[in-house]
Amino acid sequence: MSEPAVAPGRPRGGRRDEILATFTRHVAERGYDRANFGDVAAELGMSKGTIVHHFGTKDRMLAEVQERYMRRRLDEAHGFLARLAAPAERIAAFVHAGVRYSVDEPATTVAFQREVVRLTDEPGMETARAQRDAYRDLVVAVLHDGEAAGVFVPGDARLRSLQMFGSLHWMWTWFDPRGRRSAADVAAEFCRTLLRGLGVDEPTLAAAADPDGPVARCVAEVCAPRS
């Protein structure tokens, strides 16, 4: 490798992050089962053994991808929940954030969404699963709050959260950041239909869905410093 500046004397890491990023991209493009050490190593000009050295097993590698992803999502969610109080705005923020991720970190997002199913049963995924559940519970709580406040019409909050996550998690199968529909378009349309479906009045939902509105701007600020 013609990598001159590997920051000599680097305590931890080295090419670790590089490996994880490439692996993530391969998982996004082919799925976990078809992603393999050989291709990742070849692309990085290193040996398969190096990858094993850093991560041990393929399972653990995926687990680390999932955990890092969910940690960022959780941090970000706490960030905009702290700045937005109204339930309608909070739900809109979750939608804007969910769509944003497909653009900000397409590989990680697709990798996560393709392989979410492994969170349910696979061993070694307990942490990531707990994070995912925590995230969903944040949404459910907001739905309950909105219902209690009379902003949302009564309904099954859990089912509604699953309906919402379904729309967002399915995006990886069709969304193209360079396609005709921009992320802002998608977020706005999803917000409008969802919030209207929850019983939010038109002026409120129009403001919350607006790609240039306060909610979208708040989410952009929170998500901007991509860690």
Next chain:
Amino acid sequence: MSEPAVAPGRPRGGRRDEILATFTRHVAERGYDRANFGDVAAELGMSKGTIVHHFGTKDRMLAEVQERYMRRRLDEAHGFLARLAAPAERIAAFVHAGVRYSVDEPATTVAFQREVVRLTDEPGMETARAQRDAYRDLVVAVLHDGEAAGVFVPGDARLRSLQMFGSLHWMWTWFDPRGRRSAADVAAEFCRTLLRGLGVDEPTLAAAADPDGPVARCVAEVCAPRS
């Protein structure tokens, strides 16, 4: 095998359907990549060679699963579209039907939804992809009709169809037919939120979402003769 009645002298097929059903179940449980001929053959008490004899390759087997599934869905869709005229009822029918399938044919549905992504690029999937596109176009057309008729508020029909399919296609990751929430509950909640989000008035959407209402009954009749 203690299978006495294999209908001796069966012209075509023989154990063909049986093989396809078992393969489908394995794909549903483990995903396409982890499903293999050996396990299917062992479960059916036959040789791997028999499976190859009937289907040639694994790819073609999956393609056949997808095509059969989509054919049934298309037939069924044309069935209820012929009996229901109002756009709101038609959309509700698509939702009821989508949820029903997770109960009527859980294995095939999960297998299809897990592996839909292969429809987009994989060669040999042209037929299934065309069927999938045709199905989506049916929904988009209904959304346009409803918009033109003033029943739905204006919006991006394509995006709305994707939002709707996302909710339904994601079900395989969480829905349990024997769980606390029945398919009827899910369909009703999804219908209400979606139709309200499209701007349908409360009495109309309540009737269309009702698990015992005319729309759900119509869908049940059309889907009943499971081919």
Next chain:
DNA sequence: GTGGACTGACCGCACGTACGGGCAGAGTAG
């Protein structure tokens, strides 16, 4: 005889990963 259903042994390959060793920098004693 003819043709389709089915068998079971076998092939080749791809992939995860175990293992032994090389090498460069940091710390330390002299």
Next chain:
DNA sequence: CTACTCTGCCCGTACGTGCGGTCAGTCCAC
């Protein structure tokens, strides 16, 4: 400064296994 050692990153290879697919041949119905 030098020499030695320790440590962590990295390499290359080799191994075991699992799996898709091939093939020659048997059995059986017509």
